[in-house]
Amino acid sequence: xxxxxxxxxxxxxxxxxxxxxxxxxxxxxxxxxxxxxxxxxxxxxxxxxxxxxxxxxxxxxxxxxxxxxxxxxxxxxxxxxxxxxxxxxxxxxxxxxxxxxxxxxxxxxxxxxxxxxxxxxxxxxxxxxxxxxxxxxxxxxxxxxxxxxxxxxxxxxxxxxxxxxxxxxxxxxxxxxxxxxxxxxxxxxxxxxxxxxxxxxxxxxxxxxxxxxxxxxxxxxxxxxxxxxxxxxxxxx
Numbered sequence: 001x002x003x004x005x006x007x008x009x010x011x012x013x014x015x016x017x018x019x020x021x022x023x024x025x026x027x028x029x030x031x032x033x034x035x036x037x038x039x040x041x042x043x044x045x046x047x048x049x050x051x052x053x054x055x056x057x058x059x060x061x062x063x064x065x066x067x068x069x070x071x072x073x074x075x076x077x078x079x080x081x082x083x084x085x086x087x088x089x090x091x092x093x094x095x096x097x098x099x100x101x102x103x104x105x106x107x108x109x110x111x112x113x114x115x116x117x118x119x120x121x122x123x124x125x126x127x128x129x130x131x132x133x134x135x136x137x138x139x140x141x142x143x144x145x146x147x148x149x150x151x152x153x154x155x156x157x158x159x160x161x162x163x164x165x166x167x168x169x170x171x172x173x174x175x176x177x178x179x180x181x182x183x184x185x186x187x188x189x190x191x192x193x194x195x196x197x198x199x200x201x202x203x204x205x206x207x208x209x210x211x212x213x214x215x216x217x218x219x220x221x222x223x224x225x226x227x228x229x230x231x232x233x234x235x236x237x
Contacts, residue, residue, distance in 0.1 A: 003052070005029040012058075013037045015045045015067070026052040026075075035191065037061065044068040047095075049075035051102075057082055057109060058191070059092045063122055066094035070121075073129070074102030079120070080109030080142075083189035085171055085236050087114055091122035091157060098123035100135035106149065107140040113165050117150065119157035126153070133158065174234040178223070185232060186218035193235040194219065198227075207233070 005028040012035040015022040021044040024031070029052055036058035039045040045061065046069040047054070053076040060079055061067045070093065079092045092108075098121065108120065127133055133151040136158075141147040146164035172192055177184040185194065194213035197206055198221075213219060214237070224230070 001025065003027070003029050003031060007032070009034070011035060015039050015047075019043050021046070023048065024054075026050070026054060028052050030055065033057065039065050039067055047071070049073070049077065051075070054078070056080070059094075061094040063090055063094045066096050066122070066124075068095070069097045069099070070095035070123075071097075071099040071129070072101070072104045072135070073099075074104065076105040076107070078107035078109060081237065082110050083112075083172065083191050083236060084110055085112045085168065087116050087118040087162070089118065091119035093121040095121070096124045098127050099129035100127055100131050100133065101129040102131065102135060103137050104131070104135045105138040105140070106136050108145075108147070108160060109142055111142065112168050113142065113145055113162055114168065115162050115165055117159050117161045119152070119155070120149070120160045121158040123156055123158075125156070127158075172234060172236070174232065181223050182220055183223050184218065184220050187234055188217065190215075190217055191237055192217075193237055194232060195235060196230065196232045198230045 002025045007030045010033045013033050018041045023046040026049045032055045034057050037056055037060045039061045045067045047067055048071045050073040055078045139149045144166040147160050147162040150159040150161050152159045172187055172189055175186040191214055194210040195207040196210050
């Protein structure tokens with residue numbers, strides 16, 4: 001996909017979901033993604049942003065399935081996690097090759113961060129491009145958070161170091177409503193992960209993601225009176 005100007009909005013964006021390569025090439029304008037950009041297939045995934053803006057409310061790929069190339073040249077990149085509680089342990093952006101050129105701006109969004117340091121972008125080898133880490137001239141943390149970016153080359157990450165943050169809000173709760181053989185489960189924040197052991201009740205500790213739960217805030221399940229050891233739990237992503 002190529003964007004040379006204007007604005008394009010996605011709910012989510014899956015790249016290289018098969019063996020075919022996929023490229024998001026933004027050379028002007030703005031692309032907004034309301035959740036995550038994922039790479040799920042074996043094809044090469046490339047994101048190139050030049051003199052443009054990429055706003056992602058969630059993550060970009062992962063350490064297990066990173067983008068093959070992330071290139072920022074005079075670009076603005078905003079990433080975050082919603083919902084969340086405490087600092088993430090895995091980087092919010094995963095790329096094999098990271099290239100930084102020109103004057104780049106990075107923003108972090110989301111809530112419920114705490115004082116401490118965590119990886120924001122994970123890459124392999126060294127940072128390429130004409131500017132390297134120094135190309136990032138502006139970093140904008142979430143409101144109320146005081147933080148800087150750290151070039152953690154030994155760990156092959158760009159980290160966020162938070163020195164001040166607002167108090168944590170209340171943790172998410174899982175609501176339940178029984179009704180005539182059915183059980184309604186609900187929560188407030190979109191993106192939370194509902195897990196259940198119902199796939200294999202022989203092992204109550206064998207948890208599985210309830211299908212589709214990250215895209216909704218409520219589900220209704222049928223109660224089987226013969227199964228007395230089925231459990232559900234709610235997790236932050």
